[in-house]
Amino acid sequence: MTRRLNRRTFVKSSLLAGFGLPLIRTDGRAASTERLSIACVGVGGKGWSDMVETAKSPNVDIVAICDIDETANHLGRAAEMFPKATRYTDWREILDKEKTDAVIVSTPDHMHAPVAFSAMQRGRHVYCQKPLTHTVHEARALASIARESGVVTQMGNQIQAFAEYRSAVQLVHGGAIGKVKEVFSWQAGTPGWRLADDRPAGKDPIPEGVHWDNWLGVAPKRPFKEKIYHAFNWRHWQDFSNGQLGDFGCHILDPVFMSLGLTAPVSVEATAPPMNREVWTSSAQVRYVFPGTERTAGDTINVTWIDGPGHKPVEQLKGVIDADKLPGSGSVLIGEKGSLLIPHVGAPKLLPEETFADAEYPQLERQSHYILWADACRGVGKTNSNFSYAGNLTETILLGTIAIRLPETKLTWDAPSMKLTGHPKAARMLTKKYRKGWEIDGLS
Ligand SMILES: NC(=O)c1ccc[n+]([C@@H]2O[C@H](COP(=O)([O-])OP(=O)(O)OC[C@H]3O[C@@H](n4cnc5c(N)ncnc54)[C@H](O)[C@@H]3O)[C@@H](O)[C@H]2O)c1
Missing domain, CATH: 3.40.50.720 (NAD(P)-binding Rossmann-like Domain)
Incomplete structure (x- = not known):
């Protein structure tokens, strides 16, 4: 009390x-x-x-x-x-x-x-x-x-609270793969929400019981269109979502952040198809550089995110894991003594399998987040x-989505001062304007 x-x-x-x-x-x-x-x-x-x-x-x-x-x-x-x-x-x-x-x-x-x-x-x-x-x-x-x-x-x-992700974090913290040299994370699924390449024309009647203006909230006004935004399909649109990286990054990169103690990247750069101002791309590669931590091998560590239908880091992981053993989404942490595969919602696996044949894995109970x-x-x-933790993780994901909108541009991030120095266009994307009447004191 x-x-x-x-x-x-x-x-x-x-x-x-x-x-x-x-x-x-x-x-x-x-x-x-x-x-x-x-x-x-x-x-x-x-x-x-x-x-x-x-x-x-x-x-x-x-x-x-x-x-x-x-x-x-x-x-x-x-x-x-x-x-x-x-x-x-x-x-x-x-x-x-x-x-x-x-x-x-x-x-x-x-x-x-x-x-x-x-x-x-x-x-x-x-x-x-x-x-x-x-x-x-x-x-x-x-x-x-x-x-x-x-x-x-x-x-x-x-x-994060499941036994699988917590085990992965424990393995890295316990030194199973030594200090980590590089990370690849991916989501190779086909987004279930790819609907159109641009905003549809016209408007549909707002169904009874749906409060469309409240759904829009702080976002700019636009007409209601059946099955285009509400429900679920809002993921397609930049005004409401953060695309595939925004959808999955906070899950898949979570055990990477937790195990390595990452906070803010120093730079981020993306390769992605050109995009308009309405919809997200259906594929992207985002390359982050983070300052090294006590669990990484060098002064900096590269973390690469890959998404798109069937897009997996097959080439980058040659010699670490065979292509047919890569799950649909997850991460591989390459360490000085071995590597760790962390399937998205799956049991972690130490690599090479022969070297770690007798390895003991943590036996944990699932917790409820x-x-x-x-x-x-x-x-x-x-x-x-x-x-505090989720803010850092989310900032990292969202910096990646800014890079996706400005492909092949290396963005340098000064986290303490929140500056994307030398990139005025990218810097403008760090924030947005709330719709008139929806401003919030202290936030917008
Ligand atoms: N943690 C996970 O595994 C996971 C899985 C799916 C979705 N999500 C997240 O959950 C959130 C919702 O996603 P979803 O797939 O359920 O979307 P959805 O559109 O299917 O459902 C959203 C619900 O919120 C209601 N809603 C929309 N705007 C509202 C508002 N301003 N005030 C009150 N209610 C409102 C909708 O009517 C609907 O019932 C997103 O942030 C998404 O990223 C997380």
Whole structure:
């Protein structure tokens, strides 16, 4: 109880001092350390499992649910599951009216930061889907307000808590492959959301129960088109998503970041087909250089990301692993004493197989990323994908998406000052303008 009260006092002073905002939570109510009340924003799609998995904690109450779509697959289904939860279609109302302890944000990417930042302004703990934000500026702002306010945060890269990724991290930390010299990560699947090469003309009637303006939120206004944006297909469009790297990078690069202790790259460069200002490419290669860490072999380490249908680092990994043994997505860490294959959601494998035939692999139990967060909000344990860690990971992913938009241009990143020195066009892509009427004090 004392912990929460202290946190709120801190939120109050830091908001008044740092962000120039009033303390919105003025009820003085001490949150129970026994139970956690949660509001969920975006309850269809991934938001459904975010909500249901978190509610498996015996200490959690889902008290309010919000979705811009009131129909059966979205708010309707959630309301059936949690009939006592108050229903909303506008997240600004749920944050103002419901004094919950915590908020889960599972909207499309472009709305993560506005909702999560506003929740933290109000002193709420936050679970927010990956990638944490849509722009680098937003990622830095979320990490900053999370740190200042002392709320408990977790980004939704839930695979981090699975035994497979944790084992991979343990193997590297235990020195199984020695210091790491280079990393290749890839996602060779065909994006399920490639729809068109440009924005479709015209408009479709907005279905009953869909609040299109709320779906657009901070994004520039555009007409509703059936099955083009809502639901799921928003991934195709730059205004709402971060493409294939944005979709998978926070999962696949997570054990790379965790095992090597990476923070911010010093440079990034991409090879990608030319693109317009509307849609994402269906393939890309992004080459990052990071400063070396205690777990890497040199002063710097190269991490290469590859995506596109069937695109795998076959040539680059010749002599390390045969092409037919490369999974559809994952990473290979090449170390001084051997290599480690980390399939995306699969058991890690030490290479060469003959050398490591008798190797002992960690035997770990799967944990729940959701329950880890809910427990940490109640003062039990801690989260590993907190916004300090997730902010760095997301910034890295988003710098890669800037490089994809400016192919064959080496971008030099000064992380402390947040500058892409000498690249004014790229620098403008670090942030974006929020739609009039949707600006958020301290964020936009
Ligand atoms: N961690 C994972 O493995 C994983 C998997 C899939 C998706 N995701 C992430 O989850 C998020 C949602 O993706 P999705 O595939 O579920 O998208 P989706 O479009 O299928 O579902 C989004 C849901 O949020 C609702 N919504 C949209 N805008 C909203 C708003 N402003 N306020 C309230 N509700 C809103 C929609 O109506 C829908 O119910 C994305 O950030 C995505 O990257 C993560």
